[in-house]
């Protein structure tokens with residue numbers, strides 16, 4: 230994997246793997262939003278656009294005819310024909326056929342039924358970790374919540390978490406190293422292929438068994454489609470939630486006033502979580518242009534790729550007052566951390582549950598903590614953002 234050349238001009242040569250972007254993309258996006266506002270790079274595919282204003286991102290997200298989701302990202306060396314992971318890479322009408330079948334598994338009532346299990350898992354983790362003086366809130370705590378929860382819902386062993394995180398790391402760097410990404414996808418397909426066979430022989434009350442019985446127009450999913458649906462379910466909920474949870478805890482480690490308010494009054498946590506989702510939104514995704522179109526003053530051509538950097542839209546001052554400030558009791562907060570339009574996050578109820586329980590439980594066990602002196606906070610690189618190391622000292 231080669232090291233990317235330094236970026237000299239973010240408006241014509243941006244790179245989501247550049248160290249400055251990985252460490253702190255907000256000033257870059259702020260500058261582009263006011264000066265550009267749709268940036269471009271030739272580093273990936275045959276060129277990728279980067280809209281940074283809420284208005285442009287929202288227009289694109291709602292226009293599924295001109296902006297197709299049938300593309301799974303960017304790579305160096307050109308657009309590659311790649312497998313689609315339903316429903317995120319499907320356009321209408323096929324998209325809704327799959328999404329409709331998954332929705333019942335992620336509706337508020339069904340998700341709330343998971344609360345005691347998520348609570349038990351977070352309690353156990355927090356109880357063990359708070360016996361120590363120094364803990365890494367990203368790698369010791371936040372990383373272990375979403376992987377275990379989605380494993381329970383899918384009906385696969387939560388103890389396979391390390392394997393899931395290894396695959397996710399390979400996908401994050403997949404734009405730069407397609408071989409590594411393809412090996413990870415191959416391993417994931419084989420993993421789910423084996424589980425599908427087990428469930429066919431011995432059904433259980435889990436998402437995999439449920440999907441085996443689904444029929445669309447009288448036809449069941451073939452094994453390959455099932456594997457791809459399950460791969461998406463596994464990866465869509467892990468680093469996304471881990472990223473927001475880790476960034477929220479990092480904020481609380483650095484901002485004692487907010488931490489003390491949430492400890493004193495945990496009923497503020499749900500509102501604070503909406504603000505953390507907005508301010509630390511973790512997910513950017515991709516679209517492919519299907520016909521020539523003019524947007525935000527630029528002409529896009531058929532076949533161009535667009536990076537949907539929802540986190541930049543979440544800090545657009547046209548949409549949010551004091552957009553760069555974290556205001557845990559913010560009243561008007563119509564953020565797009567979960568996207569917009571037909572692909573809006575299917576797991577948003579689950580993500581909110583995990584964030585609520587994860588933060589509430591940590592604060593109950595460790596009301597006082599701070600970043601260790603000279604802490605080296607590191608971040609995931611690529612399209613999904615979040616801290617990978619947040620070393621804190623617990624004040625007992």
Ligand code: HEM
Pocket residue numbers: 290298316317318328379461462465466467469470473510511512513514515539565566567568569571572573574575576577579580
């Ligand atoms: C804080 C955590 C999360 C964030 C910020 C997030 C963000 C997003 C965003 C921005 C999209 C829109 C994609 C697009 O427009 O192309 C999306 C879609 C999706 N998310 Fe999430 N997500 C999170 C957690 C989860 C969880 C926990 C799950 C489930 C296990 C999940 C499953 C999905 C699925 C299946 C889609 C595709 C929906 C469709 O195409 O109809 N996400 N997510």
